Amino acid sequence: MPELPEAETMARDLAAKTVGLTISKVLVSYPPIVASDKDAFSSLLTGQTITQVGRVGKWILLDLTQNRNLLIHLKMTGQFEFGSFPKDLGDFPPHCHAAFGLIEPNDSIIKTTLFYKDTRKFGRLRAFGPGELAPFLNNLNLGPDALTASAEEYHVRLTKAARKKLKAALLDQTILAGFGNIYADETLLAARLSPLKAAGDLTLAEATILRTEAIRILNLAITHRGSTVSSYKAPDGAGSYQDQHLAYGKQGQPCPFCGQPLTKTTVGGRTTVHCPSCQK
């Protein structure tokens, strides 16, 4: 499930494969995947060249010519795949819902096709015309990026969540952007902080440790191309950070720090694994 390191990996792979290419054709086989009307979606994108691919929190952002943008949230199972342009709507690869035919500048032959693939169909693609992206992003009210926020920002933003449990606060993208279930559990264990603790009780010293561990783990995960659990895979291959998970999915196994068994609970509706003995 794509979180910050997986979104970053996908954005980098996508940038390497698509920047400089022009979208010559768009086909949508499952219209709900496109947040707006699919014809409006296609006409906003067709003819535009991809100039940059980046990440905003867990969103993937493609900058296009004529101040247009394509913003994608991968949710649980969204991914990208390359292939040849489908002959019709019945000719899509399995679980692929949108196809973008890409050409070299001043050419007309489709060089490659970018597919949006999403088994569970939770992801959404949105196209924006000039001036439309900023208000949308503004409305998302995303907090500072988990990778670049300062210790003070971690402290101020998390304590403002008051009685919310620390794990739930970390998953709230309006507090800090980028954490998902995996990296929240991994970070909390590394920082020896309880997911059940009230976020409002976090001291500056604790927030500082939390941030240090978060940045260490997120960067390490990026160097490993993310964590491949269930089906995550970036265009240039899967990740391997799952091999270094200490908390996620490790319920019942001994805590790597004290040896007591890790317990599984539910916090904020999410499966949470932690060490009741180490994490205070």
Added chain:
DNA sequence: ACGGATTCCTGATGGC
């Protein structure tokens, strides 16, 4: 107002 529950989806898994 704020936090918890529900909803969207499908493949994997577990129990009988």
Added chain:
DNA sequence: TGCCATCAGGAATCCG
């Protein structure tokens, strides 16, 4: 073996 129920989870939306 087969079938059905349950679970997984990001974030918008609904609810108390």
